[in-house]
Amino acid sequence: MSDNNNHAGQLVLWEVFIRPSMGLEHKHVGSVHAADASHALQVARDVYTRRMEGVSIWVVPSNHITASAPQDKAELFEPAQDKIYRHPTFYKLPESVDHM
Amino acid sequence: MGYTSKLVAAIGLLAQAHFRLSRNFGALHMYTQSLDQSPVNTNESVSGAAVDIHQDAHKQAAFDRIIDADGKIEAQDWMPVAYRKTLVRQISQHAHSEIVGMLPEGNWISRAPSLKRKSILMAKVQDEAGHGLYLYSAAETLGTSRDDMLDALHTGRAKYSSIFNYPTLSWADVGMVGWLVDGAAIMNQVPLCRCTYGPYARAMIRVCKEESFHQRQGYDALLAMMQGSQAQRDMVQESLNRWWWPVLMMFGPPDSDSPNSAQGMRWGIKRISNDDLRQKFIDATVAQAETLGVQLPDPDLKWNETRQHYDFGPINWAEFHDVLAGKGPCNVERLATRVKAHQDGQWVREAATAYAAKQASRQQRLAA
Numbered sequence: 001m002s003d004n005n006n007h008a009g010q011l012v013l014w015e016v017f018i019r020p021s022m023g024l025e026h027k028h029v030g031s032v033h034a035a036d037a038s039h040a041l042q043v044a045r046d047v048y049t050r051r052m053e054g055v056s057i058w059v060v061p062s063n064h065i066t067a068s069a070p071q072d073k074a075e076l077f078e079p080a081q082d083k084i085y086r087h088p089t090f091y092k093l094p095e096s097v098d099h100m
Numbered sequence: 101m102g103y104t105s106k107l108v109a110a111i112g113l114l115a116q117a118h119f120r121l122s123r124n125f126g127a128l129h130m131y132t133q134s135l136d137q138s139p140v141n142t143n144e145s146v147s148g149a150a151v152d153i154h155q156d157a158h159k160q161a162a163f164d165r166i167i168d169a170d171g172k173i174e175a176q177d178w179m180p181v182a183y184r185k186t187l188v189r190q191i192s193q194h195a196h197s198e199i200v201g202m203l204p205e206g207n208w209i210s211r212a213p214s215l216k217r218k219s220i221l222m223a224k225v226q227d228e229a230g231h232g233l234y235l236y237s238a239a240e241t242l243g244t245s246r247d248d249m250l251d252a253l254h255t256g257r258a259k260y261s262s263i264f265n266y267p268t269l270s271w272a273d274v275g276m277v278g279w280l281v282d283g284a285a286i287m288n289q290v291p292l293c294r295c296t297y298g299p300y301a302r303a304m305i306r307v308c309k310e311e312s313f314h315q316r317q318g319y320d321a322l323l324a325m326m327q328g329s330q331a332q333r334d335m336v337q338e339s340l341n342r343w344w345w346p347v348l349m350m351f352g353p354p355d356s357d358s359p360n361s362a363q364g365m366r367w368g369i370k371r372i373s374n375d376d377l378r379q380k381f382i383d384a385t386v387a388q389a390e391t392l393g394v395q396l397p398d399p400d401l402k403w404n405e406t407r408q409h410y411d412f413g414p415i416n417w418a419e420f421h422d423v424l425a426g427k428g429p430c431n432v433e434r435l436a437t438r439v440k441a442h443q444d445g446q447w448v449r450e451a452a453t454a455y456a457a458k459q460a461s462r463q464q465r466l467a468a
Contacts, residue, residue, distance in 0.1 A: 010453040013240070030303070031237040033246060035449075036456035047233050050226065051310065070177050 012061055014040040018048055019056040026058050034059075167368050172298040175241035183367055187297050188242050189258075190369065192249045195235035197261040200434050202228045204268040205277060213271060220317050221274065227314065231307050238299040254439045262420060263350050265428030272325060272332075272339035278318015280347045280385070286311050287381045288351070296368035319388065326393050333393075340389075341397045348412075349420040351378040357417075382410050 011033040017026035029048045034040035040059040048054065068076055084090050093100065159178040166173060173179055202225045209225065212218035236246055252258035263281055268274060289311065292304040325332040352374040355361060364370030372380075382401075389396050400413030422428065 011449065029306070030234055030299075031240065032233070035452035036459065039452055039456070046226075047230050050223075050230060067176060070174075 011035055012040075013063075014044070014059040015062050015065060016040075016044040016048055017058040017060070018044075018054045020053050021055055026056065031062060032059070167296055167366070170294075170368065171296070172301070173296050174298045182363075184242055186364070186367070186369065187300065188239055188244050191235055191239040191242070191300055191303075192244065192252070193259050193261075195232045195239060195249070196253045196258055197264065198228045198232035198235060200260045200264045200438060201281075202232075203434055203437055204264060204266070204430075205274055207268050208271060208274045211271070212274075217274075217321065220321075224278070224314055224317060227310050231310070234303040234306055235300075238297075238303040241299045250442065254435070254442065256426070256435065259424070261350060262423045262428065263346055265423050265430045265434060266343070266346055267430050269342070270335050270339055272322065272335040273343070275318045275321035275325065275336070276339045276343045278314050278316075279322055279388070280318075280343055281350070282311060282314035282318060283385065284347050284350045284381055286315060287377055287384075291371035294368075294371060319392070322392055322394075336392075337394055340394050344397050345415060345419075346423075348378060348382070348415055349417075349423075351375075351381065353417060353420070379409050382412055386410055 012035070013031055013033055014037075015031050016029050018029050019026045032040055032043040032047055034043045037059060041057055044057050044059055045054070049057070080086075088100075156178065160180065163173070163177075163179060163183075166177075173183075205221060205228075206225050209218060209221050212221050236249060239249060240246065249258065253260070263284075268277065286308065289304055289308055293301055293308060295301045295304065322336055325336050352358065355373045355375045358374055361370060361373060365373075386396065386401070398413045400411060402411050404411045423431070426432075
């Protein structure tokens with residue numbers, strides 16, 4: 001994430017997550033500048049939910065987010081690629097019970 | 101190679117990149133229409149660039165593979181300096197265009213002919229503000245700050261789309277802007293949804309979902325007037341006569357005058373050429389004009405059976421360059437209005453941060 005906090009007259013940069021409707025997860029939609037958390041919620045509502053696309057908003061100061069580094073992608077994610085026994089399709093069962 | 105010679109090599113490369121970039125921005129895109137950009141001042145450290153040259157040849161190869169496979173580059177990924185700068189410029193100028201674009205239509209909010217039209221216009225202008233904010237957010241992921249981008253706009257270093265330097269002189273202009281200006285923007289923005297830079301592509305998807313209403317409400321307003329009195333029909337036609345050619349200029353100079361469009365295409369930022377977009381727009385709009393009952397002010401407009409496109413008349417590119425150079429009807433006024441709005445809002449920003457600081461220290465005292 002960029003370190004743009006406390007520019008723009010000490011407005012803090014917040015990342016915004018919106019749950020678009022009941023039952024779904026919060027999804028990252030972008031960022032806003034705001035002075036504090038309640039201000040951030042109001043601005044996030046104005047910017048990201050004009051078309052009723054929200055039942056819930058989360059705002060998080062951008063510098064509170066820890067991200068994995070792109071150069072670590074191989075180390076983090078490749079081990080999962082050859083564990084094909086994690087997939088249901090690895091297991092060949094008799095047809096009569098294959099609906100499992 | 102000693103450090104000094106690495107430094108010299110780096111300076112040479114940076115200078116080259118600046119020069120190439122100042123030409124790259126020639127007519128790449130609707131939001132980078134200006135041909136005479138001066139080199140952008142970056143905070144790129146020279147020693148940083150020296151490290152780049154030696155360590156990043158394989159990163160360049162990895163980047164190229166992603167671009168060739170039509171993949172996505174995200175904020176933390178390595179990218180060439182020129183790719184980053186191009187995007188900062190394009191995305192921020194796109195954002196500036198949205199914000200400045202609020203002004204010609206905002207002009208008519210207090211004079212809309214009915215509550216319905218007033219509510220619709222307010223909703224549209226709110227949308228434009230929102231679109232600007234999506235785009236500023238996307239640009240900030242590339243390492244620029246809101247302050248820097250606004251400063252570039254307010255001092256005239258950054259541009260915005262030429263079309264917003266024209267005045268809205270009648271209520272019909274409001275409908276016309278919705279039908280044609282937003283229509284042209286949609287034509288440009290849909291391909292951008294597939295741009296290689298993730299945050300920009302996602303911002304464009306969000307924008308496109310909202311943009312269709314902009315064009316439809318404009319057309320709806322014009323339809324109402326065309327079905328009204330003769331005076332209203334005349335007003336619509338007069339409006340079209342003023343807006344048609346500037347709208348065609350929105351797509352930027354002809355491809356033959358855009359030698360560096362190729363770089364934007366190579367990077368997956370620009371998907372369709374200026375001329376192709378302009379042609380697509382004209383082809384789509386002719387039928388819309390016929391349904392409306394207006395006459396497009398081009399005596400050379402004619403269907404070409406061989407090309408399977410509409411032929412159209414010559415565009416006055418001198419006017420386009422004048423407007424870009426700051427000599428359009430509203431350039432001075434637009435910028436002055438923006439700067440004043442920003443300055444007039446300073447007390448709001450100060451009040452918000454003062455309140456936040458006060459609350460924070462109160463919490464600390466209570467916790468102690």
